[in-house]
Structures are given as structure tokens and as C-alpha cells.
Amino acid sequence: MDRRVASLEGISRRGLVAGAAGLAGLAVAGKAAAQVRGSQRVEALIAQMTIDEKAGQLSCYADMIRPPVGDMNPAVNLRNTQQLLAETRAGKIGTLMNGVGVEGALLAQTAAVEHSRLGIPLLLAADVIHGFKTVYPIPLAEAASFDPPLAYRTARAAAQEATAHGLHWTFAPMVDVARDERWGRVAEGSGEDVFLGEALAQARVRGFQGPDLKAADSMLACAKHFAAYGAVAAGMDYNTVEISEATLREVHLPPFQAAFEAGCLTAMSAFNDINGVPATANKRLLTDLLRTEWGFKGVVISDYTADQELVAHGYAADDRDAARLAILAGVDISMQSGLYSRYLPELVKSGAVPMAVVDQAVRRVLMLKEAIGLFEQPFRSIDPKAQAARTATPAMRALSREAGARSIVLLKNDGNLLPLPRAGKRIALIGPFADDRDNILGPWAFFGDKSLGVDLATGFRQAMADPNLLQTVKGSDVEASIPGGIEAAVAAARAANIVVLAVGEGQNMSGEAQSRTDIGIPRPQMMLAEAVAAVGRPTVVLLRHGRALVLDGAVKNAPAILATWFLGTETGHAVADVVFGAVNPSGRLPVSFPYESGQQPYAYNHRTTGRPAPADSEIQEYKARWRTVKNEALYPFGYGLAYTTFALSNLKLSSPTLGWNDKLQVSARVTNTGRREGVHVVQLYTRDRVASRTRPVRELKRFLRVSLKPGESRDVVFELERGSLTFFGEGDRWIAEPGVFDVWVASSSVDGLNAQFTLLGA
Incomplete structure (x- = not known):
């Protein structure tokens, strides 16, 4: 049985996102697969192509015709405009990346279509990770919404805007499961949970690609990084990965498979090695598993110069050897290194690489171009009118604001300090992010229009009845003190009724190449927080x-704390909406907040040990714990508060047993016991009590956002079947074992109503 045939209220996991969003008909997997089958045009082109032209179709270069803004990648093998145009006319380039703008796109595509020998159009690609000109919350923040339909909508909007600027393909979504918060690229993914990662992977793929791959606003998605990049040792970017086959299969591969089931036609190989074999030269991964076992028909592209880096890995003898290993492993497109253009002709001539291998890679690339209609419409997505009409529209701005507010997680609210009153209180907004606009978009938002960004102070002033009651003081820089900064902040705090402390990471502290050994708030900001806290005013962090993050001292002890992440263009408005109560927070943590940095890697769904630390006892000697903290999180996965309260009750199972080929309904009642309308994220977890491989203490299997008015109740029903209970077991295969299972309907990964059922044998 396919482990994905699990269902949620009658909706298959494969159709979870589309069903939940009411987007029937958008499951494009079957259509996409049909579009990448053989075609007479493709075969005719391959028959005419020289080996140099074939190598060109398998080469991707930075688009210096319309140079990208910012330092997106190392400056390696860059070509100027004239070089790129000349090579395009010679048929030696198949893809350009990270350039934007219709004018340059028209120039490049004209060179390919009208001036090259065979007229094969270019693919125009870019890293559109969480928005384009209009920026939405970073993927990790959006994951906190536990709202796949929202992820669909932001990806759809990003695609509509990006394709209006001459793009066909995005190198997103990143679907790596990450359980070490030291790793900077946690920001680009969906957190530590597999099931949530699968649901969001599908939503984002469908959002980017839309219902019709040939539509001018459809943008090819790319699942990355294949595979296990989220498991790099010590959370250090580009590092090695040592991993069991079971963990690879159970944790790191399922979101990729979900993305491909949703119709994703491209994948990017990872920088890391896996058990000593770099992913970009890993034939077992890229061919045996991805293509033969899973039946993937699409294109694999290397990450930036990842093929050339096989030499530094010590896996390839030189660049020529690296090109040989990558193409034989199953990498179709070489990104930026130029190795395929330089070495494939000679490798084929010498017999080191069979022409059939090259032809198959070219076939996949040409079929991808055919799938999105480039041969019929080579100038699709290159329209000046669309560029003007589909950039930073009011609807896009509104969506950025909505997504930002839904992504915020209320971690603490002692004494119901929040929401703040809109009138009558003097507020001191203190910290390096108080009126800062340089750190609102977040990492990997190079195309974002900073002029559109709304800072906190602007958002607060527009929300307050009297904007003059707001005073802003920087107090410190992100990672450095400011002369007189603390003194000015303390004075502002004394003059205020309420302090709002805006602290955390700068956007250059997260993302690629931004691994941290200490995931706390930088010391200059902590010194600021301690000084301001000493004034004694009610404080919102x-x-x-x-x-x-690790929270400590005055930040940890503040009566109210909001996780506001990097929320994008409408940051100030989104945060103000929550702080002043226009939006009741509904976010839940997609990652566990540890007590200390030394707990990393940590995830809620760890396995127990032979000496688990008892939750209800202070006796901890000779138990699985650290000397200073228990084996638990300060704020666990799935956790989040609201400005109202909810209660779960009346847990029921349709049967005490689950038949081998049957379904089990698990129901509970959720009630809004407070005074405000709000949304509760109801979560279902299971645990296999006894198994042939030790199992996690809990695993998320279902979740549902439930909106309730004060005093309103609703019965929620989840459905489980055997496919939901499988694991990668003996014989290196997916299995389910009869036995007793715990099930929780919960508000987080550490609470909930508990029952048991028994899975019966066949």
C-alpha cells in the first residue's frame, strides 16, 4: 500500500492541498507527466544537433544580459552580455538564470529563437523563493500558518508577478526537512516535520505552476535540494551528511515525492554528500531511486557549480572527471560551472560518456521546454504590458499583509497584555528593527522592491489613534552597540506606558552560508533588553x-512574546494588525524553540531511549537529558496561543481497532472558550507503541484550521488508515506492523487528548 494514500476528512493526501483550498482540478501531476513524454519535434531536433549544441542545452549560466541585483552567488565563470548573446546565437546555452526584466528577456530569447541554427528557445529561471517584487513571509514563517491554501496563494501570486518580468522557472520550493536550527537555510523550508513539509511542498508546487503549464503566468517549480541537505552535520552549510537509509526514506525524501506527485517537473541536486557520495554524482539517488524507483520523468539541475565542487569533495580527479560523474549520475543541467560545455564533446568522443546518456538528458530538457509551450510561444512571459500590470498590485500587497499576520506566533501573553489598545497609551518601540526597512524582506529576496517595504514604526503609527504617542529608539545595531543607544532607550521606556522591544536576527544572519553556533539573540541587543526591562514597564517582545531562537533573560521573561520572523513587504502592517488586535494570532511553531543552543539538533518527533527522562519527575539522574536542561523544548512544535482560549473534549474513535484494509475515524470537539473569534489549529499525532524499529514519541499525521466564534463548538473528524502508520522497516521497504498505537488530538506536539487503538493484521 502506498503510504501516501492516507486521508483527511475524505481528502486524499495527494489532493490535500487542492481539496483544502477548494481548488478542484489543479492536481496537474497526470497532465504534467503526459506533457513530458516523447515528441516528434524533440526527436527531430536531437537528430540534427551537434554535440556542442547538445552540451549547450545542458548548460545554465547567470543572466548577465539583465544582471541580477545583489550578491546572489559566488562570482564564478561569469560571462558578459556580448559573450552570452554570442553563445546563445551559437546554440551553446539552454538556460539563463537570475536575470529579470522583459527588455533583456526579449533580447536573449530573440538571439536563441531567431539567430541560432535550430531556434531552440531559452529557459529563463530565477530564485523566486518567497515572492518577487512583492515579498511574502519566508517559507519557514509561512509554515507557521499551518495553512497550505495560503501557501498555494502566495506561490501563485509570486509566479504571476515573476512571469510578468520574463521568467519561466523558479528554483523553489525548498522542501528539505531541517532539525538543526543552527543551519541558516532552515529559513527557506517548512521546518522539522515531514507531514507539514509534504502538504506545503504540494501547495507551493501547485501555486507556482498553476492549472496550466503553458499559461503565460505558469512558473515551473523545482524541488530542492535532492537530498538530505537539511541533515548537514553540526548545522554547517555545505557540510557532510551521515544518514541511515531508514531516516533518509522516512524524513528527508517524502516531501520530494509529494512535490513530484503534485506535478513538479524539475529537481535540484544538493551540495552535500550522503554517506560519502556527493549528491551531484550519486547515481543511486538521481537515477536508481528518482527515475527508476519513483518514475520521475523531469529534469535534474545541479546547484550552483555543484558539479565542479566534486573535485573539492575529493570525489572527482579534475573538472573533466566531475562532468563525467555528474552526467552519468543523472544530472541533466550543469549550473554555472560550464563543465558540460567544456568537456562533454570530448567525453563523448573518447567513449567515457555514451552519446545515449547525453541524448537522454537533452531529451528531458527539450521536453520540459515543450511542456511549458516554449516552442509554440517562445516569447511567452515576455510582455511589457503584463510587466506593468502584474507588479505589486493592491491584491498582492493585501496578500502579503494577510500572509504575514497569519504567520505570526503568539508565544506568551501573561496577563493578557496583548492586544495593545489603539488609543490612550504612550508606546516606546525600541530595538534595531523599530523603524528599520533593511531587514524586513528576509533572506533570498533579492528581487524584492525595498521601496515597497513597510517598517514596524509605519505600521504602528497607522494602527494607532494618535501616532504621536509612539516613540521609536534604535538602542543598538543588530550585532553592535551604539554610543548612547541604551541611555536613549531607557529614557524612552521611562516616558512610555508600554514598551515594544523589536529584537532578533538581521536578514543576513539567516539563509545560505549563515550557519550559527549560538542561536540566541546577539549580545548587544540582550544588553539593551536587560536595561529596558529594568525600567519596569509592561513589555512586548x-x-x-x-x-x-534561544530566548534568555529579559527577552524570555517578558510578559508577551511574538514570533514575527521575516514577513516580507507588508511586515509593519501585518505585525500591527496582530499587536493591536485587528487579527487574532493563529500561527503555530513549525520548529521547536530550544532552551539552549547545545540541544541542536532537536525535534519534537525524536525517538525515545532506553532511559527516557520522566516528564512528571525532577529525578533526572542517568536519564536521557543534558546537565542543564531536560530533553524538551521551551516552546514546542505546533505550539501557539491566541487572544482567545480553546478547549478540546469528547475524543472518540469509531472503533478500538483498525482493520488492515479499513479506515478509522478519530473525532473530538473543539470549543472557543474565550471572548474573541479565533482560529485553532487542531493537530492529530500518533505513536507506534512497539515496533521492529524504534519509533518517534509522536508523529504529526493530520491538522485542521478551525475558525470559531466565542462560545462556538465544532466536531472535527480525522481519518486514519494503515498507510498513515507505515515506516521504512525490515527488508528496506515500507511496512506497517499490527499492534497498539497511541493517538492524540492536540493543540501542540506535547499536549492533547489521548486514546489507543490496535492495528489488526491482514
């Missing part, structure tokens, strides 16, 4: 971050 607004955290800005791209990962789970």
Missing part, C-alpha cells in the same frame, strides 16, 4: 528571525 517582537522577535525577528529565520530560525527557532
Whole structure:
């Protein structure tokens, strides 16, 4: 049985996102697969192509015709405009990346279509990770919404805007499961949970690609990084990965498979090695598993110069050897290194690489271009009118604001300090992010229009009845003190009724190549926080971050704390909406906030040990714990508060047993016991009590956002079947074992109503 045939209220996991969003008909997997089958045009082109032209179709270069803004990648093998145009006319380039703008796109595509020998159009690609000109919350923040339909909508909007600027393909979504918060690229993914990662992977793929791959606003998605990049040792970017086959299969591969089931036609190989074999030269991974076992028909592209880096890995003898290993492993497109253009002709001539291998890679690339209609419409997505009409529209701005507010997680609210009153209180907004606009978009938002960004102070003033009651003081820089900064902040705090402390990470502290050994708030900001806290005013902490943080001292002890991440263009408005109560927070943590950095890697769904630390006892000697903290999180996965309260009750199972080929319904009642309308994220977890491989203490299997008015109740029903209970077991295969299972309907990964059922044998 396919482990994905699990269902949620009658909706298959494969159709979970589309069903939940009411987007029937958008499951494009079957259509996409049909579009990449053989075609007479493709075969005719391959028959005419020289080996140099074939190598060109398998080469991707930075688009210096319309140079990208910012330092996106190392400056390796860059070509100027004239070189790129000349090579395009010679048929030696198949893809350009990270350039934007219709004018340059028209120039490049004209060179390919009208001036090259065979007229094969270019693919125009870019890293559109969480928005284009209009920026939405970083993927990790959006994961906190537990709202796949929202992820669909932001990806759809990003695609509509990006394709209006001459793009066909995005190198997103990143679907790596990450359980070490030291890793900077946690910000780009969906957190530590597999099931949530699968649901969001499908939503984002469908959002980017839309219902019709040939539509002018459809953008090819790319699942990355294949595979296990989220498991790099010590959370250090580009590092090695040592991993069991079971963990690879159970944790790191399922979101990729979900993305491909949703119709994703491209994948990017990872920088890391896996058990000593770099992913970009890993035939077992890229061919045996991806293509033969899973039946993937699409294109694999290397990450930036990852093929050339096989030499530094010590896996390839030189660049020529690296090109040989990558193409034989199953990498179709070489990104930026130029190795395929330089070495494939000679490798084929010498017999080191069979022409059939090259032809198959070219076939996949040409079929991808055919699938999105480039041969019929080579100038699709290159329209000046669309560029003007589909950039930073009011609807896009509104969506950025909505997504930002839904992504915020209320971690603490002692004494119901929040929401703040809109009138009558003097507020001191203190910290390096108080009126800062340089750190609102987050990492990997190079195309974002900073002029559109709304800072906190602007958002607060527009929300307050009297904007003059707001005073802003920086107090410190992100990672450095400011002369007189603390003194000015203390004075502002004394003059205020309420302090709002905006602290955390700068956007250059998260993302690629931004691994941290200490995931706390930088010391200059902590010194600021301690000084301001000593004044004694009620304090709200607004955290800005791209990962789970360690909270300490005055920040940890503040009566109210909001995780506000990097929320994008409408940051100030989104945060103000929550702080002043226009939006009741509904976010839940997609990552566990640890007590200390030394707990990393940590995830809620760890396995127990032979000496688990008892939760209800202070006796901890000779148990699985650290000397200073228990084996638990300060704020666990799935956790989040609201400005109202909810209660779960009346847990029921349709049967005490689950038949081998049957379904089990698990129901509970959720009630809004407070005074405000709000949304509760109801979560279902299971645990296999006894198994042939030790199992996690809990595993998320279902979740549902439930909106309730004060005093309103609703019965929620989840459905489980055997496919939901499988694991990668003996014989290196997916299995389910009869036995007793715990099930929780919960508000987080550490609470809930508990029952048991028994899975019966066949």
C-alpha cells in the first residue's frame, strides 16, 4: 500500500492541498507527466544537433544580459552580455538564470529563437523563493500558518508577478526537512516535520505552476535540494551528511515525492554528500531511486557549480572527471560551472560518456521546454504590458499583509497584555528593527522592491489613534552597540506606558552560508533588553528571525512574546494588525524553540531511549537529558496561543481497532472558550507503541484550521488508515506492523487528548 494514500476528512493526501483550498482540478501531476513524454519535434531536433549544441542545452549560466541585483552567488565563470548573446546565437546555452526584466528577456530569447541554427528557445529561471517584487513571509514563517491554501496563494501570486518580468522557472520550493536550527537555510523550508513539509511542498508546487503549464503566468517549480541537505552535520552549510537509509526514506525524501506527485517537473541536486557520495554524482539517488524507483520523468539541475565542487569533495580527479560523474549520475543541467560545455564533446568522443546518456538528458530538457509551450510561444512571459500590470498590485500587497499576520506566533501573553489598545497609551518601540526597512524582506529576496517595504514604526503609527504617542529608539545595531543607544532607550521606556522591544536576527544572519553556533539573540541587543526591562514597564517582545531562537533573560521573561520572523513587504502592517488586535494570532511553531543552543539538533518527533527522562519527575539522574536542561523544548512544535482560549473534549474513535484494509475515524470537539473569534489549529499525532524499529514519541499525521466564534463548538473528524502508520522497516521497504498505537488530538506536539487503538493484521 502506498503510504501516501492516507486521508483527511475524505481528502486524499495527494489532493490535500487542492481539496483544502477548494481548488478542484489543479492536481496537474497526470497532465504534467503526459506533457513530458516523447515528441516528434524533440526527436527531430536531437537528430540534427551537434554535440556542442547538445552540451549547450545542458548548460545554465547567470543572466548577465539583465544582471541580477545583489550578491546572489559566488562570482564564478561569469560571462558578459556580448559573450552570452554570442553563445546563445551559437546554440551553446539552454538556460539563463537570475536575470529579470522583459527588455533583456526579449533580447536573449530573440538571439536563441531567431539567430541560432535550430531556434531552440531559452529557459529563463530565477530564485523566486518567497515572492518577487512583492515579498511574502519566508517559507519557514509561512509554515507557521499551518495553512497550505495560503501557501498555494502566495506561490501563485509570486509566479504571476515573476512571469510578468520574463521568467519561466523558479528554483523553489525548498522542501528539505531541517532539525538543526543552527543551519541558516532552515529559513527557506517548512521546518522539522515531514507531514507539514509534504502538504506545503504540494501547495507551493501547485501555486507556482498553476492549472496550466503553458499559461503565460505558469512558473515551473523545482524541488530542492535532492537530498538530505537539511541533515548537514553540526548545522554547517555545505557540510557532510551521515544518514541511515531508514531516516533518509522516512524524513528527508517524502516531501520530494509529494512535490513530484503534485506535478513538479524539475529537481535540484544538493551540495552535500550522503554517506560519502556527493549528491551531484550519486547515481543511486538521481537515477536508481528518482527515475527508476519513483518514475520521475523531469529534469535534474545541479546547484550552483555543484558539479565542479566534486573535485573539492575529493570525489572527482579534475573538472573533466566531475562532468563525467555528474552526467552519468543523472544530472541533466550543469549550473554555472560550464563543465558540460567544456568537456562533454570530448567525453563523448573518447567513449567515457555514451552519446545515449547525453541524448537522454537533452531529451528531458527539450521536453520540459515543450511542456511549458516554449516552442509554440517562445516569447511567452515576455510582455511589457503584463510587466506593468502584474507588479505589486493592491491584491498582492493585501496578500502579503494577510500572509504575514497569519504567520505570526503568539508565544506568551501573561496577563493578557496583548492586544495593545489603539488609543490612550504612550508606546516606546525600541530595538534595531523599530523603524528599520533593511531587514524586513528576509533572506533570498533579492528581487524584492525595498521601496515597497513597510517598517514596524509605519505600521504602528497607522494602527494607532494618535501616532504621536509612539516613540521609536534604535538602542543598538543588530550585532553592535551604539554610543548612547541604551541611555536613549531607557529614557524612552521611562516616558512610555508600554514598551515594544523589536529584537532578533538581521536578514543576513539567516539563509545560505549563515550557519550559527549560538542561536540566541546577539549580545548587544540582550544588553539593551536587560536595561529596558529594568525600567519596569509592561513589555512586548517582537522577535525577528529565520530560525527557532534561544530566548534568555529579559527577552524570555517578558510578559508577551511574538514570533514575527521575516514577513516580507507588508511586515509593519501585518505585525500591527496582530499587536493591536485587528487579527487574532493563529500561527503555530513549525520548529521547536530550544532552551539552549547545545540541544541542536532537536525535534519534537525524536525517538525515545532506553532511559527516557520522566516528564512528571525532577529525578533526572542517568536519564536521557543534558546537565542543564531536560530533553524538551521551551516552546514546542505546533505550539501557539491566541487572544482567545480553546478547549478540546469528547475524543472518540469509531472503533478500538483498525482493520488492515479499513479506515478509522478519530473525532473530538473543539470549543472557543474565550471572548474573541479565533482560529485553532487542531493537530492529530500518533505513536507506534512497539515496533521492529524504534519509533518517534509522536508523529504529526493530520491538522485542521478551525475558525470559531466565542462560545462556538465544532466536531472535527480525522481519518486514519494503515498507510498513515507505515515506516521504512525490515527488508528496506515500507511496512506497517499490527499492534497498539497511541493517538492524540492536540493543540501542540506535547499536549492533547489521548486514546489507543490496535492495528489488526491482514
